[in-house]
Amino acid sequence: MEDGYTLEDLRTRLNDVFSVENCTLNLYAIIKIDGSFVIKRVSFDGNLTKTLKEHMEVSIKESNLFGEDVILKNLSECDDRRNVVCKLDMEIGGELACFVELNENHGDNYDVLDLENDLKNIRALVVDVDAAGKKMQIYNHIYPTEILGKKRFIVSVIDNRLRKIDNPLLLINNNFQAIQVDGNIVVTNINFIEQHAGYKQVIREKALSACASLTAFGCIENVSYYEDLIEGDNSLARKLSRIVEHSPVIKNNIPHPTIIAFCKSYPSLRNKIKFNNSETQIVLHTKVAMRLILKLFLDDHLTSELTTLHYESQAKDSVD
Incomplete structure (x- = not known):
């Protein structure tokens, strides 16, 4: 890396964030309306803060960011090797451009997402963590199959019985495509940005x-x-x-x-x-x-x- 930023630097900063027990967590949704991507703030139960942070920690530490023989390169220098993660050093489009906007405008107030009507329009969730001034944002693309709306017949196992769930469900999986720490955005899935971020x-x-x-x-x-x-x-x-x-x-x-x-x-x-x-x-x-x-x-x-x-x-x- 030309600017001296290394994968070890990134891992150290991530561990610094995870080491802080009490943190502030915000959720943002990137939604698509009339062909344009828009950022919305997501309301959530405060009890999710700890469990969601723990979920993200497990996801990150099991990802290629902590893999062996992984190389950090600038995105503009990226090649075909599978063991490469890339620091964003070029203009990008699509939904990932909103992630760049969040990175540059950390803490700005956005309109609250209308989950009742706009859940189906979500294209990504951004988990924004502030741990005693140590900040991290995680970009998680949402696929259509991860949104279970009211029209779906959804059941859950409760007391060894199937019971119908009337509310829509949103699945937050353990895959993420990019992460931001200290103003540096690192892309972990090149194939994703080729398809969804105007990279091609x-x-x-x-x-x-x-x-x-x-x-x-x-x-x-x-x-x-x-x-x-x-x-x-x-x-x-x-x-x-x-x-x-x-x-x-x-x-x-x-x-x-x-x-x-x-x-x-x-x-x-x-x-x-x-x-x-x-x-x-x-x-x-x-x-x-x-x-x-x-x-x-x-x-x-x-x-x-x-x-x-x-x-x-x-x-x-x-x-x-």
Whole structure:
């Protein structure tokens, strides 16, 4: 992380919140009305405060935030590895934009949600905890199956008998998609934000910008091949989106002949990359080659000076 914020920092702050026995808890709902997302305050029984905080603590400590070998990266640098959680460092849309608004306007008074009429419109719940000044917000997406309205025939087991429940029910599961501590928002589910937070559109725009950068750099003859695949290949679009800000090859203006020579000599690239007749430019011809070239521009191909062995690494900590 460029700003020095680490996963251990996040875990320490979370444990600080959980260590405070008495806390203040607020609930917010993000509802969708006429295509727009709106924040509402949710009224709840005060007796829920302790149990809901305990439920959130169990959920968080059993999540990937406390998993082994998990890596914290900026969302703009996120890649395809499964063991990655991402710090929000870019503009986001959809319902998650409301979470950003809550993060930036902690404690503002919002209108109270009309649970009788608007329960069906809930898209997410945000649990807002203030533990002696230590603040945390947890974002929990609500799926339609987790809202059981009056039209459902709902029964409960009471004294070993089934009894009908007339009131609607809302299920708060133990999955959450993002968390905010000390003003830092960390996303735990990348697939979710691709579907619900306008992330795909942001990535597409960055990927198209990357194509423009690659065209201007001039080492690839047919950059348009990337443009054709951006719409349907999210993984490729994510890798492309990192090129503009994170390509050491472009930043350091590596000469084209040096790049061509590297493609011819490096073991995982040799005989897999095609060139034009004059061998002055790379020609994209297969999806495999297209992905290899992206790895090349992100400088993922490494060689150990000690053993001379070759490696491929997305995580690189500079020691220069």
